[in-house]
Amino acid sequence: MGRSDLSEAEWARLEPHLPVNVGRGGRWKCHRRVINGILFRLRTGIPWRDLPPRFGKWQTVHGRHRRWSADGTWARVLQGLQVVADAEGRIDWSMVGVDSTVLRVHQHAAGARKRTPTVPGKRTRPAWHRPDEALGRSRGGLTTKVHLASEGGRRPLALLLTPGQWGDGPQMIEVLDRIRVPRPGGGHPRTRPGSSSADKAYSSRRNRRHLRRRRIRHVIPERRDQRAHRRNRGAPGGRPTGFNRDQYARRNEVERTVNALKGFRAVATRFDKRAYVFQGTVTLAAIRLWLRP
Incomplete structure (x- = not known):
């Protein structure tokens, strides 16, 4: 058994959620x-x-990952x-943190062709700047950013x-609207945590208004310039934003x-050329983190 191989306990948790071989064609x-x-x-x-031979043909391994990422x-x-973790009470809904990280894109992942037909006389974006493929150029070169919401148990x-x-x-x-955990007994899925924490980059009236509308307590520090602007406006600037420093420690x-x-x-480094394949990666x-005890 290799370091990355699934243990018996992990396979028992994963197997019920995998698709079964149905329909025409050869067996998987x-x-x-x-x-x-x-x-x-x-x-x-x-x-x-370069996959070791013990996993079989590399085309089979790559093809299944690409297919399961696409569908x-x-x-x-x-x-x-x-869903299983929520039914067992292993999801901490009291605090959900939002953050992002920038990932370096390998040069081999920057050549995806544009599927849409080109319009004569209209300038198209170069291959290294493709919002549809989550590719952009930052100070460090080609980069992709992953935004995520994490529950209190440190799982996405x-x-x-x-x-x-x-x-x-x-x-x-x-990101918060993508949280959707169905309930085994039916009814509306679980989508709303008790509180949401984020750093100063997420401090905006739009975000705070959205959280208040959904009745989610926000734990977001206010930027210094926003605080000064609110004070300069006086009463029209509104009340000071609530901030719990003790809860913010859970960020x-x-x-x-x-x-x-x-x-x-x-x-950590994006090697996948297409965005949907890297999304699957x-x-x-995240699945690997949820399989861990």
């Missing part, structure tokens, strides 16, 4: 063997062609694990990819979640 190769190959590449970041299988598996609840130069604050609402939970995700080499890393 062993799920466990192929997934162990995908996890090996996730941990090491090696090229698909949403990895996303459904992640949601299924969250929602993920979002954007180009590296996009700001953090405008993405907070979309390290989402930062530790980011560190855990970037512990996988295929996440990050989702698989």
